[in-house]
Amino acid sequence: MIWFRRDLRTADHPALLSAAERSSSAIGLFVLDDRLLASAGKARTDYLHRCLRRLDDELGGRLHVVRGNPVDVVPEVAAKADSVHISADYGPYGRKRDAAVEKALGDVELVRSGSPYAVAPGRVLKGDGTPFKVFTPFRRAWEGHGWRKPAETDASTVDWVAKRGGEELPDVEPVADPLPLWEKFRDERLPDYKTARDRPDLDATSRLSPYLRWGLLHPRTLLAELGDDEGDATFRSELAWREFYADVLWHRPETATQNYDAKFDRMEHDEDDGRFTAWQEGRTGFPIVDAGMRQLLAEGWMHNRVRMIVASFLVKDLHLPWWWGARHFMDHLVDGDLASNQHGWQWVAGSGTDAAPYFRVFNPITQGEKFDPSGDYVRRYVPELRDVEGKAVHQPHDPIVDHAHERQVALARYGAIKS
């Protein structure tokens, strides 16, 4: 049996290879785990269904989908299997879940092959054997470590066991083939990626993050095709961030919910008086912030530059805890990845690895004018500003706070927790 989790593909799939080496026939299983789906918004759930639909197609319509707790469900479905093959999960919940399932499986062996990363978390270490805490040295060591070539796997080499029972997938359109999307990005947008990727008004990013999140693509597949040009190096570095944060969370699993830097436990937060809801709904009066938050609700995705701007606003203008924002992102983002999300937030808040200097407070107006110079991004998501022309659209519009004042408050509070 192959138990799929965040590796919803059949190409370049080491666990499939390991299963196929043992048997010519296999059951393909996915468990709808209530623990993971409980807080997921509609966009996120729909996206998962569309990924499962694609995987089901690759398996000739024979993917078993079952709802329940994996500790009960997996041994039940695996009753007639010799072994259960998985891609290893390095997240805080996945590690515990897999250990519990392994125990519940008894004599049926749980075989871990591969991971969602080019280099498995925990593998890149400093000379003294301890983990990196700064990105750039990690990236250099990670590149030096290298990674395997893509595994050559093919769903048609396996005789997939017919479904018995389980859940019917909703009738949704499968997600697009990730490989043509990658090829188009590689050929058309990668050359300008270094600078254009910061522009939310342009279609300049890869948009591959949801595919990486659910494992329809393995990063190794992309890395194998990258060269040394500027755009290639920048994109490889972005993939390295994903691996760095997975590594950080592997070594410090508690940082999914707690400050990486403990002195931030002393940070003073404000009481919420409705401003959190205003932020969530895109009603802060700062156009670029509102555009981003509305894009998140409408599409389950937000441009990376705008994620930083809205995160900075929540933490430094509204003085609310980063984990509130992180939770909201995880509920809605179709690419929401615990390690990247929580540590991206901690980076903005200043409590994480390689944290921003405390005096670096994003100005939502300046950021808008700089990265959405035409104002097109704002007008796309904030219809009430559609008649405002050019970059004037970035001026606050009935703002819920005064940025200059809140900046001073934030600086004072950061000053107060310095060691």
Next chain:
DNA sequence: TTTTGAGTTGTTCGA
């Protein structure tokens, strides 16, 4: 152990 160089993503102010 000591030293040295370096560290994703910014803003403001004054010349």
Next chain:
DNA sequence: GTCGAACAACTCAAA
């Protein structure tokens, strides 16, 4: 409008 300096010291990585 453009540009450089100031903003602060701290931690990390490696020699």
